[in-house]
Amino acid sequence: MMTLLWGTMVSALFDVGALHQTPVLCVQDAATGAPLTGAHVSYVSDPVAIARDRQLLVEACGPLTSLRHGDHVTVARLGYRPQIVTRRERPVDASRDTLVVSLVALSAPPGTTWSLETRIVTARRNDDATTIGRTTQSLDVSDARAAGAGTVNGMIAMLPYVSLRSARGETGLSLRGSRREQVAITLDGLPLNDPATGIADVSDVPLASVRSVTVQLGADPVATGSGASGGVLALTTGRQRVISTRLGAFGQRQLEAAWGGATAGTVWHASAAWRDADNDYGFVNDAGAESQREVRVNNDEQRLSLSAGVLGARAQFALLGSTGTRGMVGAANVRAFDADRARTDRLLVRTQFALRGTQLLAGARWFALEYRDPVRPALDARARASAADLEWRGAARHVAWRVGGGADQLRGTGGVAQSRWRSFLAADRSWASKTNGRPRGGARTQLNAGLRLDVIEGQGALPTFSLAGEHRVFARREASAVTLTGRVAQAVRVPTLYDLYFSSPQRLFVRTLAPERVTLDASAGARTQVGAGRWTASSEASLVARNTRDAIVWFPGNFGFSPANVGVERLRGAEGRAELRHARDARSSFALSSWVTAYRSTLVSGDLLIPTPYVPRVAGGGQVRLEHGARVGTALLRAMGQRPFTAGPRNPAFELPQVALLDLSLAQQLPWQRFDALVTFAVENVTNVAWQSVRGFPSPGRSWAIAFTLRHSPP
């Protein structure tokens, strides 16, 4: 029998009776596992008593400095439900254990069970309702740095299930066989997608400001809303104290720093990053009359990013600004753009306030693009896009609710002017069975159902829903478990402002674009986890299907490409991942992981069967990570099968060939007083494969980079 657990204060129980050392508390997001800084800790001798002492955790982890025998601890953070940590049967071994408290976001529905037991920090499945039934993977920035990542793009490329491509500096992301505009990217929950194009570019988000990145496959209509048909990539910021410099091939230079602290009961942080690269790598130009070796020109880039944030007990403010210029190199054989430049500026502001047990959030995004053609100044162009969001969220009885609205605007050269308002109402609820615990194991079932109604100017009312469930059977202490998952959802993607402009009457036909509707997004799968001594193994596999009606696809008009609602896009596929870990001791470990996806994504339009561009039928990757003492070695393999690059019928002449890329990195940790130093040497594309992620735009061959990172360690 399913039991509603709303209102149940789930607590981590512990006893600090024999306390000889100060235990460490780590706070993390229950959904993503991302560390949370700025938590407020209250010490009370009795749950109903007034706090004897309070402590602000500047970092995600910190010692419980005021803890006494018999204390209860309340952990609270803005935007999350507080947790009480109280007595437990098993004493804490402060020399060995770390208390990990997972806080559930206010936006997550109550009723989900989560485990807050005292344990050694290990990777764990996410138990938040938003991840129920979904394939989810996270990567921490520390692991990414050790594996050679120097940018957010590099970090994303290490994630499983992710297909990343780039041509002129901007990045496009595909999840679960989607088009790039069908992926939502968020930064601490704030959408990064440009309302003009629907595409989010994370190239200018400084790595120093990022704590983790999480990929969630499948439509996310309730939490994210329009545009998340293929999945969500969620970036979370961190309050690191770090300085890092990186030098690499093709004139790559990078310097970034982040610092944070606590003042007057608030936690603050700031980061800055500067990056410069020539990107003048060699390539074989086979697009002309004869193949010849050339060097990329006008492919340089310069970026400057700044971020800042303040987190108090009742309010939070965050800002991210960036500016970047780059050469707009053309396709391999095209010299007409050798002088063209582009500048992008971006400013994101977000605030949130605690309001009588609810949360009020406001955000604004501003994007600017300037294109300069020195040879033909008359072709210079600029575009300004902005978006504003306001949201109120909370929980009432058994339901988490969110209500909000906003507006998008676009102004550009040539009289481009589009704007619209939007609003939404969302609610979801979770159910969980009582844990059917027995001495040797147990079982637990969780369900989550969500509804959302978007009302968008010119698009009408757009209802969507999701329904997901998991049944987990586990052995004692959940070291081994099997979880069956299932999820169905409907989603929507409204036309972007560019879509609307270019579909308007100046094009061949007067037509109104309808929203693109995912009529079915379904997945079913299983996850397994086995732990035996020092070995742990996990695996997951899912079958997926997605039907999209009125897909918005750009096809030629009379003066260029214009968007249109075209037929039905069908995706069928499977995805899986396996991981094996062995920890000999705290300083030596081995991890092997691999993933694979197989998708058939086809647009059906009349007699045409058009495979979705840049979605390989089969893709995969793997990672080997060896940690011994202060050294970490990582090998990362990415492979993609043939993938079409046009919106035309399958034709081998219009497909990119299969490719396999191997990256190697070696990291050496240097423990200094109050600082952890990390020296990383990485070689990408070790085998020097000539390949293209976007047709016509060669990608670099073998390249190297060396990075030096100093991370402040609290005493």
Next chain:
Amino acid sequence: MISRLVRTTLPAAAALLALPFIGACGADQIVDTAPQPPRGIVILDGFIQPGYTFLGDTGSASTKLVLGPTTEFDAGGFTLERDTLLAVSSRGAGDLLYIADVRTSSVRRVQLPARSNPGKARLFPGNNGATRVAVALRDASAIAMVTLANGVSSQLTIGNAGVCPIDMFRFDNATWVVDANANCRVDFAVQGDMRLIRIPDVGSVRDTITLVGVRGSDGSALVLGEVAYVSGIGDANFASFPFSLRTPGAIAQVDLRTRQVSRTRPMPANSFGARTKLGLDGFLYVSLFEDLDSFTPRILRARADDLTFVSGGSAPWLALVDTAGNPVTCDNGQADALGRVHCIVNGTGSATSLLVFSQSGVQVRRVPAGQGGVDLAIR
């Protein structure tokens, strides 16, 4: 009477004029003066998956000859001359010349000067069995002469060939260049009337014939005997919305012997985009947009002698209908020797269909013909 004369004599005259060129790059069979059905239809897929789609006069079967991805090919038109297909990619797609042989279904690329922004290619008479192709280099104000012999290509350039040369032809020991007189290097802004420039093989004196009333950043020329027909697409402001028309397209009839403009025929008011083909029935076929609001494609039939429109209805354009009598709009029209109008239409997903209409304008054939079709020619 006149039209019958034109229908019967002009194809024969054209065939006779073409005889000296036969052998340069493939050879047709002996031309029968009796109207024959076409040997085939060639459609250029200019978008998405660029290439040529070949169809027969009957049936729905088609074959495709791939040219390259859109980063390497972006032509909006091509020329068919004696089983040779010529097309170019602009500065935005690498300045390439594509020479395809219909009979062998093969294609060859030739690199043209970087950033020269080729406009149109024509087969010119070659020497000693060599193939010679002329290419208008819009941004270089030049004509490239590409010679192909024994698998090797060589290039010569004729400079100072107008502000923006877009087409060329040979007549009377001279190369004639159509100058769009537009700022093709920047934004294709029309600067004045189009011009026809005669560049003799010998000597340095060049003649320039101003084609008053013929304007446009693009256009073409075709030659019948001693007469050239030069068309311009018109001039419009597309920089802001709503678009505004400055000058509709027009066709100028030029007597090449006297080097005088015989007459000029403007296209219907409000129309834009006149592109002219010579029908195998002897008429000129002009494809354009009815206006800049709806961009409805229309096809006009004009007599070659006086450039008057022959529509059979109240509107200047052909009244094309399907078998149920519903109006049909179509683009890139050209008639075969039997007087049947062939044209293409792009539907949802840019799926291209070939449509054929009887002499009375009733649709008699509709078959799939690739995707992203932009031009058509009848063999």
